[in-house]
Amino acid sequence: MNDVPDPVLRAELERGLAALGLAGALADPLLAYLALLHRWNRTYNLTAIRDPRAMVSLHLLDSLAVHPFVRELGNLADLGSGAGLPGIPLAIAVPALQVTLVESNGKKARFLREAARTLGLGNLRVAESRAEALDAPGAFDAITARAMATLADLLAAGAHLLRPGGRLLAMKGARPEAEIAALPAGWQVVASHPIAVPGLDAERHLVIVGRAPG
Template identity: 85%
Template sequence: MNDAFDPALRAELDAGLAALGLDASLAPRLLAYLALLGRWNKTYNLTAIRDPRAMVALHLLDSLAMHPFVRGIGSLADLGSGAGLPGIPLAIAVPTLQVTLVESNGKKARFLREAVRTLGLDNARVAESRAETLDRPGAFNAITARAMATLADLLAAGAHLLRPGGRLLAMKGALPEEEIAALPPGWRVEATRRLAVPGLDAERHLLVVGPQPH
């Protein structure tokens, strides 16, 4: 995927990073991740999106749009990380964030370990496990996922991983009113943020879900 380093692609990424308030110095590492993903995608079906330009908006910038919400939180578990989204772009953009990429599929977990090694991501590790069975209770300040699971399902799978007072940072498209109404007892939406993703003409929201105050 040499076109990952095509000047037009780099320019598009640079413009997107600037729009998100991120430094252009992140671009080479992000493009190296994209190139690695492209190579592995030829053998393993890691993502249905094959076009590098589409990957910039739909994978990189979409993941990075939530960067302001993970700064200063310390530790994050990316549940069902798949190809490493949003965990790897966030680990690149926020070096102080400790990211655990939780993925049960063996092929995807192998790709994630290779990506962490190749990119030199000292602040990322891979847990080859289902979120539900990951034996790290209370280990994280936040959990997140780009998967299509409902808010209730994400909490059922990963709430045990949260420290007391920890948060679910759920990436959604349109505001999921039915999912919000179906939150399990003891949880509430603390904040709803509409995200502007450069190059993406679709609704994106980040929901911050936390425990009900006693």
């Protein structure tokens, strides 16, 4: 992949965006992000997925499939953001959403800052920190992560970041019944949604966790 988007890549992305109810105009900034990721990945090993066509479905569309659940939020922290997933695609698709990418690895954090600068994303900031060490108590409407850890581990790392009434939006494959059963006291599943990702024939679920009443 060079800096000129492959027409096949663009067509696949535009079909996926249409299937998700998103504007085709998002293809340009998303492909710019993909080109940057592909270029940096040669040196920084940001993702094990090397094929740009696979990145469209497994990275871009997989991240964007949860966009309906973040549109009403003011802000969101993406824990263990890595290459910026799902945070960067969501920041592109929902410009009113303030997204903080939480990433402790210095090389990955450098890439994330470069992506925010290159893409001109004023609603994106990078916190080079472990989630549990981030000093922002009660600062976020929601925290999210893509297959980073168990639900209990995500809460252990990031629950302090949630405002009262804030939610964990956990992106999972199959519905994680064992993880749900192991939620710590005081937390409950508020909702669990099967997610259809265009071009991906695999189970995906968004599990929404909140504080239990009382």
